[in-house]
Structures are given as structure tokens and as C-alpha cells.
Amino acid sequence: MKAISVAGAFRTVGLALMLAAIASAGAEATEVTLRLKGGGFQLSGELKEYDTNKYVIENKSFGTMTLDASRFDCIGQGCPRAPFAAPASLSLPRGVSRTIRIHGSDVIGAELMPLLVQGYANSIGAKAVKAVGANPLEMQIRLTDANDREITLVELHRYGTDQAFQGLANGSVEIVMADRPITEEELAMLARAGLSDMRSPAHEHVIALDGLVVVVSEDNPAVSLSIENVARIFAGQLTDWSEIGLPPGRINVYATESRSGTFSVFDALVLRPRNLTLTREAQIIDSNSGVSDAVARDPNGIGLTSFAFLRNAKAINIESSCGLITRPSVFTVKTEEYPLTRRIYLYSGILTNPHARGLIDYIFSPAAQSQIAAAQFVDQTPDLLGFEDQGGRIAYALNAPSEDFDMAMMRQLISDMNGAQRMSITFRFRLGSVDLDARARADIDRLIEVMRTPEFSNKSILLLGYADSVGQFSSNSVLSQRRATQVHETLLAAAGNTINPALISSRGYSELAPVACNDSEEGRNLNRRVEVWVRE
Template identity: 45%
Template sequence: MPDRNNAARILACTIVGICACAANALSGEVTLRAKNGDFEIKGELAAYDQNKYTILSTSLGSMSLDASRFDCIGSNCPSDAVAMRTEAAPSDVPAGPTSISISGSNTIGNQLMPSLIDAYAQSTSKTLTKVVSPDGLDVEFKMSGKDGKDEGAIALHRHGSATAFADMEKKVSQIGMASRRVKDDEVQKLAAIGLGDVRRPGSEHVLGLDGLLVLVSPQNPVVSLPMETIAKIFSGEITDWSQIGQPAGKIDVYAPTKESGTFDTFESLVLKPHKFELTPNAKRTANHAEQSDWVAHDRNGIGFAGIAYQRNAKALNIVSTCGLIAPPSTFSIKTEEYPISRRLFLYTGGEPRDPVARGLLEFALSHDAQRIVKQSDFIDQVPETASYESQTSRIAFGLNAAPLNFDENLMNAFTSDVRSAQRLSVTFRFQSGSYELDNKALADAKRLVELLQSDTYKDKTVLLAGFADTKGTFSINRSLSLHRAQAVLAVMKANGLSHRQAKIAVKGYSELAPVSCNDTEEGMQLNRRVEVWIN
């Protein structure tokens, strides 16, 4: 659906696909009014479990709202005695110790998920006994209480992202780990066995982010490389620095071992898209710090590692197909604007029925778990800030836009609005032609509300700056970008934001200041966004 589609069409299919789910509404229309009186939302009540309302709104889509913060108004509001429960009935909840299964990505399962399981067990005062299979891909965590009694077990299977959905389809796994988003055919297969659309909120969960640095020696003069050139170097198609305009020297390629989740990420984001494989001449190690040190001491060397392992090596900028330069940083990975970055997912068929699976999932998605994500050498989702000066390269790039995709007065207004501000890493993204927030954006709205409720931000001014890709006319995209900023504000209010807690402005800047090229769907997806600026 192009960005030029009209607002009426947009309103028909908003935040989480109201067109698809309105027919399945379970009750009549109600009004949910925030107890502070600042916000209310009308729609079909889909579910209520005494803790949360799930409402289907024609303006905001499907939303889960904290029942303690909202009053339900209308004849269709449920009483506690007739509440429509979405979780399993008591007879369906397993009695006594149970075993659950988690399957999928080796990237997540290698270190991050075991660390989360261990921390979850500690938080619930359970002791773990670990049994590892001979090949190391399967681990069973047996849990016991303080009294030594059996408290169940967690089986972890680390055979790749595709196995997450295969095992869920076989109904042998309650939680799937994936270092990529679920594919259309996998969604259909899981829906066919009764799990519904696993891309919906409550089923698709972003655990953290992953980003890799391309490293060279500080003595190497190269500063930036295009992604295709990087792929050719690591495949062995380019073997000498002189082939890319640098001083002559045979390129020495360094890389992690094939078992490494870091190598799996690089292979999937850099090599495979260009139909390349790693050169057999690469020197490989399982020790990321060792590889980084090899590169740092080899003027002709090149390698890659997680951002925690830069050490004394120099990280290169990545040049996109349209010439936009992406410097590597935790900030650019958190905004998902650095090309070698990706989301780490957990998938479920809604809220797990098993209490251990449900408790582990809640812990994995908690604020406390983000510390473990960072300790496991991935990128957490804790908001951070960057200066206006750090954003000037893409603003300068935006000044080269074609006349049809540019408005000088609006660009001047944007730079004036943000010049003295700091950009927050929280960035909201949308489907084409709509202001439908994706699942990560919905979770980020909650994080942003929590941040703005802190003392640090109580006297700050917040700008929600909406943007669009280049599909459609500039004027229509300007309107769409404004609607996107307004949609973010509405979701923030639904998550407890009060006008007394922050001064918030919403503006739309159409196609200006892109963060990615508009020549691919992936690039356009990055440009359909709302940025957050703090002043």
C-alpha cells in the first residue's frame, strides 16, 4: 500500500490490523476512560482478564490496556463475575511441576537465553541443574525449590530460527527464539493449528537487538565501505586493498568460527544477500577479543565482531547504495539505522498457559532483563540520547533530495526545531501508507512513557517528529507523517502519559532527512518513522 493512500483508508487499518480482526470481536462497544481523565478510547471489547482490557478501536487498532488505570463505561462492560478471560481456564492450567520447551535460534540460545533462564530462576528462588547434550545444542534446566522439591524443567533446543516455528507447529515448544522475523508461510502454518497470527501483539516479542562492527587496523586509511564491497572482501572476490582504491596490500580476512552467533548474523545480513560464502582463507577463532586484537595489529587485516569487542581496532562506516553513510554506534543500532543490525524475537501463541513459560516470558521482556541482553553482547532497548551534531550527516544528505521530495521552508523548520535538542534512540516505525505501529513500537511507547515520568525529564519539551518514505506526493506524505506522530502520542496516553508529566509537540516533516535509501522496501520501512527529540 503506497504512502499516498488517503486518510480514510489509513483509519480503516490502523495500529495492528483492525480490518483483519474486527470481525472476531467478542463483545459490544465500550468506552475506556483513563482514571486521570486525560484520555479515552472507544471500541469493541475483545477481552478482559481483571488485569488488562483488550479493545479493538477504529482509530488505534487492537490495544491491551492496564485495567487499573482505566474505567470501563457502557452496558457492555464486564463485571468480575462474567469477565471474558483470554488465559486458559483453571482446568486447562497444568497442575504440579511441568516441563516447557524453548526452541530456535542459536544466536539467542547460545548465551542470552541460558542467562535469562538462570536470572529468572534466581528471581523465583529456584535452583537449576543443567544437563547438556553431547553436541551442545540441547540443554535441560531442572528446577528445584528451597526444599529440594522438583519445580519442573525448561528444555532449550538451539538448532536455528526455522526450528522455532517447526516445533511450535508440532506443539512441542511453547516459546520460539528467532534472529529473524517469522515468514508468511510460517505464520499460516501456525494459524492453521490454532495459534492465530503470531505477528500480533502479545505473540511477537522483541527481546533485544544485534549489531556488528566491521573492523580494520587503526593504521589502515579506509574509513567507509559499501556493503557489497564488504561482502566481496569477506568472500575472497576482492583480495587486495588496491582493488578498492587503497594502498596495495593482500587483504587478511579474520572471522569467528562457524558455530558463533556473531558469524551467523554476519552471514545472514552481509554474505547471503549477495550470494557469497566466507572465503576458506579466513583465519578463524571462537574468541571475539582475540580476533579483534589480530585485526588491530594487522594493517591489512579486516574482521567483524559485536560492538562490545571493538577494543583497539577501528570500526568502519557502512555506505548504502544511495550514498548515505551509517556510522557504527549503539545509538544507530538502537534506532535500527545501522545496516548490520537486526531484531531478536521471541514468539508465542499469545500468553503461555504454563506458569513457568508465562513467568519466563514476562521476565525476559522486563526492564531488568535488558541488563542481561547487554551483558550477553547484544544491544539492549534502554533509551539513550545523541546530539544534533551526530545527526548532521543524514541531514546534509537530505539537502540533496530531488525537488519533488524536498521543501526548503520545512527543512529549515525541522533543523530549527531540533538544533538545540537531543535525539532519543526510541524510534517508532510503521507499515506502508499507514500509521500502524509495529510490535516493537508499541513496547517502545511504554518505555518512553516510563522515561518521561522520571524526574530527569519532568521539565523537558518533547518533539514527536513524523516522517514518510518517498512514495506518493510530498504534501500527502506530510499529512501522513503528522498522523504518525499523533498516533504515537495517542498510544503513549493509552499507556498512562499525562499532559502534566511532559510538554509534547507533534509535527510532520514528510520525506525530509531520510535515515536510509528509498530504493528498497527495507530502506523505505526505516524512513516511515517517528523520531523523539528532547529539549
């Protein structure tokens, strides 16, 4: 079954807060529907104000109307979660620096961040004017109003994540673009500089996901390759297809240049951890599409490209060290269960310029998700995948050792999944913990918005909890149930009375049906999760 997009099912959350703070003229009208609790009556209009006690809307027939918030439910993508004031001016508060300094990863700063800044400017009715000087790693983007007066200046520097965290510590950077999570050493450095708890939702923001595919020609009989063999092929240690049990032929390696985002992902996830480098025999091509096209024409070729540029080449499944085979797809990247996946982060310090906070809030809006996809990253719009597409995972689970398995529990799990669809939203946890990680906390809001839409308002939601294989099966069963319960309770608390609690259920399934190998910390982290399944 093809993954079904539910794009647009969640709304801009924090952007409304920023608009209230800076009151930005020129922003698009926010249309909402106010429905009488219990039904029977509703009104629609442009939202002008919300102070938790009352809504003020501009209705086309009746003009400006004030309605008691305790008697109405707000329906629509523009519904506020916090006090909202109508816009008035783009100007900054007195004494606030106009410059927002965003430094870090070249992977993020080359295309993605300029697109997001442009999108943010459009969302507040401003213009974005780019300026690149003699140094291609430095860019300035001026945000101006309708009279060409500068509102704020975004400084983008792409000298790497390490250097950017040092700038955050010394006060020369407000926002870090990071293609990896913050390290313990960087956490300590920033804590000494007065920036504590940098893994909290206020500072750590998972803005996108990145993945790549290993491709061969359609004429190549290869279907799956182990991650170890992929590494050895690209390092030049395996040079003939016969060395991995396929018809003989010299292996021709194709790759993008070392500075490209695609190669950076592969180098970070596959080559560097094994102390390997790309073979000198590799044919370097200047684009992802060029790699795909070259491989498609070469029956002995193998290459790396992004999900957006598969074209006429064939994607190879990746086999992990324990024999678990994962098919490359946008869905498996969104769940982070495809081995060649990584998170893309922003880390924010103390933000005094309200446009800096507005930009971060905009990045989590539905409008920004299409820009993330346009920059060849994987956005976080929830998708659905049917049970029948999970067959490989279930087959692997049925071969688990007896100490990691319970047949009765497995039958119940299959019964829960059969006829349902898995949502790409997947909640993950720290070792032995029921505390949600950074992306999971944002996914609570995404799931709530999906459940509020008409398409999902009457569907049942199953929260299925799991553990890694560390410890006894019985204790992991308890822990997995606690995790499912934690998500269940957090979801209801965050949603208030806007979703039907009777439609949500939660169960724990210990260490059954792993999505990654339990022989590494990275794999165990992926297995500590709660999946979301949807049933009619």
C-alpha cells in the same frame, strides 16, 4: 557527544502480573511511593496489594496501610499497571505441565537464553540448575525452590528457527527463539494449527537487537566502505586494498567460525542475500576479541566483531547503496539504522505454565537488560544522542532531489532538532499505515516510564514523523503527520494522567532526513518512522 544512558528509567511491567497468578514466595520486595494527587503529601512502603480501587502497602513507621487508589498517584519502578497480589507460593496450578519447551536459534539459545532463565529464577527467589547431555545443542534448566523441589523445567533446544516454528505448529514447542521475523508461510502454517495473529503483541516479542562491526587496524586509512565492497572483500572477490582506492596491499580477512553469532548475522545480512560465501582464504579465529586483536596488529587486515569487542581495532563506517553513511554505534543499532542490525525475537504459543509468561515478562524488565548486554546483544534501554552527532544525516538530507525536498520545512526541522537530543526509541510502521509494529508497541511503555522519572518529568518531548519516498511529497507530509499524531495519541491514552500532555508535541516532515536508502523495502521500512526528541 557520548550517548547518555537512561537505564532503569522504565520498570518491570508484566512480571507483577505473573507473580499475582502464581504468587511466588521469595521475590524481592517492591518499594513504591504513593503521592497525593496535586501534591503536598506522600507515603512510601512495600507494595502488598493493588486491585485498581486501593493500594495496600507496608510502611516502616505505620505498618500495613490501605489507601484509596483514586486519590493517589503511584511513583516508582514497582508501580503496578494491573491488579497485584502479595506472593505466597511457587507451586504451579494443578494439571499444568512443568516443562517449558523453548526451541530455535543457536544465536539466542547458546548464551542469551540461559542467562535470562537464570535471571528470571533469581527474580522469583528460585535456583536454576543447568544440565547439558551428550548433545551440546540441548540443555535443560531446572528451577527449584529453597527446599530443592522442582518448580518447573526449561528445555532449550538449538536446532534453528525453521524447525522451531514447525514444533510450535505441532504442539511440541511453547516458545520459539527466532533470529529473524516470522515468514508469511509460517504465519499460514500456524494459523492452520489454531495459532492466529502471531504478529500481535501477545505472541511476537522483540527481546533484543544484534549488530556487528567491520574493523581494520588503526594504521589502515580506510574510514568508510560500501556494503557492496564489504561483501566482495569477505567473499574474496576483492583481494587488494588498491582495488577500492587505498594504498596497495593484500587484504587479509579475519572472521569467527561459521557457527558463531557474529558470523551468522553477517552471513544473513550481507553474504547470503548476494549469493556469496566467505572466502576460503579467511583466517578463522575462535572469539570476537581474538578477531579484533588480530586485525589491530595487521595493517592490511579486515574483520568482523561485535560492538562489545572493538578493543584496539578501528570500526569502519558503512556506506549504503544511495551514499548514506552510517557510523557504527550502540545508538544506531538501537534505532536500527545501522545496516548490520537485526531484531532478536521470541514467538510464544498458548502458554499454560505461568512461569513461561513470567519469563517473557521478566525479559522486558530493567534487570534483564544488563543480561542481554552481557550476552553481547544490544539491549533496549533508551539512550540519548545530541543533534551535533547527526550532522552526516542532515548533510545527506540537504542533497535530496527537489521533488523530495522542501527548504522551508527543512529549516523548521533543523530548528526543532537544534539544541535537543534524540532518544533511541523510534516508532516504525507498515507501508502506507499508521499502525505501530511489534517493537513500537513495547516502546510506548518504555517512553512512558522514561517520562515519569524525575530526570525527564519536566522536559519537552518532540514526536517527529516521517515517510518513505513512495508517492508525492505533499501526501507523504500528511502521512508523516498522521503517524506522529498516532504515536502522540497512543502515548497519552496509555499513560492516563501520569504524564503532562502539555509537554508533548508532534509534527510531520514528509520524506525529509531519511535514515536509510529508499531503493529497497528494508530501507523504506526504516524511513517510515516517528523519532523522539527531548528538549530542556
